[in-house]
Structure formats: C-alpha cells, structure tokens
Amino acid sequence: MKTRGSHKRSRPGSSKDDPPAKIHKSEVINPEVEIPTETNKCTCGDNVPGINKINEKNILYMHVEGGTFYAKKNDKTFKTELLQKVCCLRNSNGGLLVTHVKNRDTGFGRNLDRFDERFEKDLNNMIEDDSPYWMNYRRRWLPSTERGEYQDYILLDVEGSSSVSTQDFNTYMPNDGSIVRPKAREIAEYMSKSHKASDTKNESKIGGDEFKEDHTLPYYENRDLQFKRLDKEVLLGSQWKDLPTDKAAVEKILSCRLYNYITTFTKLEKGGVIYFGVEEEKTEPPRENAEGLPTYHYKVRGLSLTENDKRQIKTDLLTSIKQNMLWVDDKGNTLKEEDVAQKVEITFHSTKGDDTSYVIEVLVPQKFAGMVFTKKEGPFACRVSRTGDKKEIIPVDLEKWQERVTEMLTCEKCKKGARQSGEQQQQQQQPQQQ
Incomplete structure (x- = not known):
C-alpha cells in the first residue's frame, strides 16, 4: 500500500529523514478521539525512594488496585492503558513504565507470574522487527528500601522501536479457519505490494x-x-x-x-x-x-x-x-x-x-x-509528546505510520532483529532435537 499523493489526514511539515522515535511533526489522526493525557501530577517519583533516582528520559506512570492486578478476570481498562503506554515508549526512543500496585494483598507475594500471563503475548505483538522479547522488555519490582521495606512498584523497561510499534492494527488477515491479528511484517509485506x-x-x-x-x-x-x-x-x-x-x-x-x-x-x-x-x-x-x-x-x-x-x-x-x-x-x-x-x-x-x-x-x-x-482512527499507534513539563499521549499520524511500517522491509535494524529472532529459535530447537 503506497502512500504517495495527498493524504487528507496528514499535514505538511513531516520529514522522511526523522528517526522513527522522533516523529515530532506528526499530527493527531482524528482530533475527536479522546486519548488520556500523561501529566506530572503523579507524586510517585517524588515520594518513593528509588524512583526519582532512575536515570530515564522517558518515565510514564500508572496505578492499579492490587485486587484488579491479581484478579483472575482481566481488567480491560487496566490492560489497555498499560499497552498504550508501552506503545508510546516504544515510539519515543524507549523508556520506563512505573506501575504502582496499590493495596497489594501480601498473600500473593511479589512474583510476576500473573503479569507475564496477562501481558507477554500482547507485548510480543508490539515487537515489529521480530527481535527477541528479552531484547525489548525487562520487568521487575522496585528494590526494597535500605530498611528492607517492600515497595509496590513494578518497573517495565521498554526498548525503543526500530521503526514503529502498533498497539492494535485494527485490520485483520485471513486464515482458512479463522481471521487473525496480523504481524507487523505481514502488514509491511502486504502494504509494499x-x-x-x-x-x-x-x-x-x-x-x-x-x-x-x-x-x-x-x-x-x-x-x-x-x-x-x-x-x-x-x-x-x-x-x-x-x-x-x-x-x-x-x-x-x-x-x-x-x-x-x-x-x-x-x-x-x-x-x-x-x-x-x-x-x-x-x-x-x-x-x-x-x-x-x-x-x-x-x-x-x-x-x-x-x-x-x-x-x-x-x-x-x-x-x-x-x-x-x-x-x-x-x-x-x-x-x-x-x-x-x-x-x-x-x-x-x-x-x-x-x-x-x-x-x-x-x-x-x-x-x-x-x-x-475497523475504526475511523485507523491503526492504534501512539507516542509521547512534550510541551514544557506536560506530557501527552497522541496518535502517530497515519501517513507517517504507513511510511514507517513499509520501511521494516529495508531497515537494517529490523533485518538484524529478525535474524536474531531466527537464531534464537534455532538454538532453542537444537537441545530438543538432541
């Protein structure tokens, strides 16, 4: 799918030479779409020892009740917010997502099995260059204080995208027995023809x-x-x-x-x-x-x-x-x-x-x-935009998104990620074969 010609949803000023994570001249795809604003009103960074010492350019915060986080039934609102902020960080040169688990039931301990079960698949879906999961994410609890007190903050380190990450493509591909969410490179292949x-x-x-x-x-x-x-x-x-x-x-x-x-x-x-x-x-x-x-x-x-x-x-x-x-x-x-x-x-x-x-x-x-x-706003890919101390979560412009997606097929960093993923799969298969 080519993007030449005038696009009614884009505005002048975007440059093809902008690095993937610095699409500062992108505009909102649909101004009527309400997207949460990330501000600096959160006091977690000021009040909790350790967080304000982390040297990260991009830090986003979110909060969740412990009962919601550990509940067997998924909370779609919580999941959507987390994935949206991860997508923003990937499209903004990476960063750190801090999740404050409030009122955590200590009976559940501090393992992250439930976190992994709930989010690993979706986080994997946002790796557009097929590089391994461990190269893109690392999750952990914030270390305990000097007095040994637990701090109920989950830190998720997020690597920047090599082209553009998409939370939801809002379009589907056919299998013989089902319709499926496409992989980023499948979309790129289709759009390039x-x-x-x-x-x-x-x-x-x-x-x-x-x-x-x-x-x-x-x-x-x-x-x-x-x-x-x-x-x-x-x-x-x-x-x-x-x-x-x-x-x-x-x-x-x-x-x-x-x-x-x-x-x-x-x-x-x-x-x-x-x-x-x-x-x-x-x-x-x-x-x-x-x-x-x-x-x-x-x-x-x-x-x-x-x-x-x-x-x-x-x-x-x-x-x-x-x-x-x-x-x-x-x-x-x-x-x-x-x-x-x-x-x-x-x-x-x-x-x-x-x-x-x-x-x-x-x-x-x-x-x-x-x-x-499936939606008027097109694919759901967002990034962080700053105005002074204020941080906003805004969509990536549709034309810019199309351009970045098709670049996956020629981007050397994307190719490297795909090769590393293939090599990792071969290494995992060898012990099984032996």
Missing part, C-alpha cells in the same frame, strides 16, 4: 434459490465464505430482545465481528461473503466410531422480516460501515462515505415461498486496492 481491484465475481457467493428453510447447504466455511446464525430465537435470547426486529438484527450482525471480516475480505483477490441466517449443526460420530471427529453441517434458519425491516437493516448496516470504518486507497486518500457504500453489498434471500423469512447476505465483491481498518 501493488494491489488492484479484481473484476471477477466472488465464487463463494451462493445462489438465492438455494436458501430453503431447514434445508442443509452443500457448502462449508472457508477464508472467503462464512455462516452466522440469526433467527428469532437468537434475538429473543439475547441482550437485544427488547429492541425492534430490525434494530436487534443490526446489533447482532455487528456483534459477529462484521467489521473484522470486511477488512479480511478486502485483502482477498475475489473478496468474501457472510450469510446471516444459517445455523452450524454438529453431528457426533456413532458410538461404534467414537474416535471419529464431529461433522459440521449448515442449516438454513431464516429471520422473519417485513419489507420495512429489510430497508432499515440495509440502511443501518451501510451507515454503520461508512461512519465507523476507515478506507484508505493505495494512493493514501481516504474514501468518502458515498464511495465506501459501493464497496459492500447487502442482499436478502427469501427462505420461504411466501417471502416472510430471509437470509441476509453481506458481500465484499472484490479486493480493495488499499487498506481498510
């Missing part, structure tokens, strides 16, 4: 006359074909049961990760399609063949809709896609909402002769020449 929209129709599209109520379809899910259940029973048993049928159907469809699938289908040569109103049934093997695997079939179970329901569902879905997703073409231009509406087709297929029940088809008919994101 020229993509053209295909004129070929999607071969996974099913003929409308094949949808007959309670009949089993002779098709199976794959990377460009998906089925989702959507009938009256589903809506009545959900949190949308008190909504009108059309509103409940739209909410259910969106909850099935519709945006995620759309971003995936736009990367496939012939697009992709989802049908809402098809139930997955599992047939267990006979007892005498207990070792056999379950077989999945897909049965049509349409949703009762009026003509007004159909019109409203189509309008609401297209409006949601236009207003909440970001489509950027291969020249770096953001598509207008009326152009986005032409990239997704919504069709209703009758499942009964009296036209009272329908399967809803959402089709991306062809590959999109560019990149599509």
